[in-house]
Amino acid sequence: MDAQHQSHDQFFEKLDQLFGARKGSDHGAIYLTQKRLTYNSGSTPMAAAGDFEDRHPSKPMPVIVRATNGKSKKAKSSKIKLSTVVQPHDLESFYVRYAEVCKAGMAALKPRDRSKNKAKAKAKKKKTAAYVKNTRLYTEHCWKDAQFD
Structure with a gap:
C-alpha cells in the first residue's frame, strides 16, 4: 500500500x-x-x-x-x-x-450474468430431486421384500 x-x-x-x-x-x-x-x-x-x-x-x-x-x-x-x-x-x-x-x-459497470448460475442451480436441484425419488423408491421396494417374522 x-x-x-x-x-x-x-x-x-x-x-x-x-x-x-x-x-x-x-x-x-x-x-x-x-x-x-x-x-x-x-x-x-x-x-x-x-x-x-x-x-x-x-x-x-x-x-x-x-x-x-x-x-x-x-x-x-x-x-x-x-x-x-x-x-x-x-x-x-x-x-x-x-x-x-x-x-x-x-x-457504467456491466452487471454480472447470473443466468448461468441459475441454470446450474436448477440442474442440480433437478438431479437431487431425481436422486431422492430413486432412493425413496428403492427403500420402499426393500421394505416390501423384507420378511418380518
Missing part, C-alpha cells in the same frame, strides 16, 4: 478513473473498503478480559477509505490501490461526494 494517503480530491479523481477503466474491454472487480482508523502506539500489553477501551473511544476516530481494482498477486504491477483518511468532522461531506462518484461509476 502507498505510504502516503491521497487527499480527498485526489482520491475521488483516481476513483473516477478506476471506474472509467472498467468501461472498456478491461473486466474485473473494484473493491471499496472502509474502516475506523486506529493508531498503533507501539507494542501494548494484552488487555484484561473486560478492558476494551477501543470500544468506547473518548473522541470520534477517523475513517480510512480504500479502493483497489482487485488485480491478483500475479498482476501486482497493474494493481491500483487508493486510500484516504477522513476526519470525523469531514465525514458527511465526504460521503455525499463518495456516493456521487460511486453511483456514476457503477452505472
